[in-house]
Amino acid sequence: MSFDLMLFDHFLIEKQAVSEVLLCNKITEDYALVLSEEQALELVETRSYSLKNFGRIEFGGGIIEKVILTFADTPYISQYRYAEFLNELVEIFYYFKNETLDLMSDDDLIGYMKKYFDGVCQGSLDQLKFRELERMAKNVRLGLDPDYNDLYDSEKLMEEEDDDE
Amino acid sequence: MNNNLKKQTKIDVNKLSGEFYFQSLLQEAYVKGALSPKESERIQLECLKLLADCTERFTKGKSSSVRVEIAQGIMASNLYTIGIYLKSLPDVDAALFHIENEPIEKLYEYGYQVLKRKINVANYFFNRVRKSKLKTANQAYNITIDQGFKPFFESYEINFHVHEIPSDIDYQLIHPVTDLAGVEFVIKYLESLYYENLFCSYFDADIIHEVMSGYDESYKNLLDNIGAQVFQNALGCQLLNVPLSPLDFSPADLNGLDKKLKSRHPAELQRQLEIAAWELITDLELTNPSLKKYLIASLPQITTTVHKGLASHALNKVFVPRYNPNIKPLVHYNMGIKMDDQAYRELVVEFLSCRFFDDKLAIIKEHIKTLADMEDLLIAGELESPEAAMIFDLLEDIELAVLTKRHPLHPAIDAIDYSASEIRLQQNLDAYMRALPRDRLAQILSMTTAIEVV
Structure with a gap:
């Protein structure tokens, strides 16, 4: 019997996680978003894969429920490709958890993801991942405000200069 | 009639690790069939739950996931805490009984209490070591005692990193501490160092300085043990039946020792050294039983050193003549x-x-x-x-x-x-x-x- 963390029976962890994910359907039903048991299992597997890929470990349903519930009211998703969308979000979440050096709490990170996704990215996962969250992670690593954007600042500066003229 | 009946147990105590006690006990119990697969699964699950709880405390509830290295550290810390409690029980059967009948979380809590007591014990030995500190020029010795344990007593983390040893220990003991971690390592190290100090306190510090200078003039920069050399010299004096306190040997003394020990078989040599050690203990009126045990336990090592010294005609490197580095050259x-x-x-x-x-x-x-x-x-x-x-x-x-x-x-x-x-x-x-x-x-x-x- 080994106590190496990676050798813990993942089946036990996943079984528990799937049932927690399925419980979220009760709330997301109101937004016409539902996951089947198979999709829930796939989502949990994606989580396991991402955790392994990014060298992390999580207990229980973890952030999947938070991601599902936070993104339930976004105008940019529908039942069609809902599961695929969640899979990508979960992967993005763990990637940026590492990129922000664990300096940001789960709620804050998901909150920023939602804010950018619904805001400047207008539903584009690529823009969210490769532009907004990259910038945010860099800001966090440098000890700046996560929202700080030197591009906007320089634009603002230019606008002010134009106004002065 | 001396009734020394021992209860038979399936588990071989010698196979248990001191550092990873809980894990090795579970493994041994599982292999020997003392723990059923169902039980072992329960223990794994409970350990996982404990890890989840501790991780939550670690992240202050702000993050549900942590990097694997951190989780491994917390898990090792938890298992160490449980192990420290199980070690405090009378025997392996009692430990196994507790594992089977108590929730892992409870064992962790008991271990946590034991841990707090152990830190007090470490503190006690540290004070004893400081009080009995030898006046010596050896830097490793001085720095280890003066500064080496500061990080431990100031920042030893008993929640998540209990198996680590935050200290700078350079000085080598007669009996190096192995197979222990965390506070147990520190206690064992300090206890051993205290016994060495106690033994050295029977001799004048200046004489010890000269003995060590005879061993190597730059001994202050070396990581070699002082107590071992003092004990060796004292044994040599005892073998020669000369007063112990000078700890010195003339060339004639070394010749005498060479003649006395030369043709001895290692086993015979050890017996002779053992007799000399017990006489030494009597002469110095050493009363501390742990100190006696500590010194006697070093005899096999000293026998090997003496045997090598005899074989290589370098007995003066074993029973070192004193040298005063302050004496002006001629x-x-x-x-x-x-x-x-x-x-x-x-x-x-x-x-x-x-x-x-x-x-x-x-x-x-x-x-x-x-x-x-x-x-x-x-x-x-x-x-x-x-x-x-x-x-x-x-x-x-x-x-x-x-x-x-x-x-x-x-x-x-x-x-x-x-x-x-x-x-x-x-x-x-x-x-x-x-x-x-x-x-x-x-x-x-x-x-x-x-x-x-x-």
């Missing part, structure tokens, strides 16, 4: 005046361009008039070992003694402080000295202690 040797720099440069160029060694010898005989120039040429001459040996043959004993004093071979310590040419000279000189007859070598070495180069 001979002042003047290296002489160096030749003009320009002339020296030309000489070296000519020397290096010589095809035959005879030409090099001719240059030396014609131009080198002082030992200072000879030393420079030996360093700069890029000489092979046989060539250097032929040049050393030209020198007198006192000149060899001066060179030995100025260029001792300490490859492990000084290798980075010297240039490659200097190291080559040290090696050549060392090889040459080793090839000398023993009497002449002893004479040269004794000169090195009495010379001061000016």
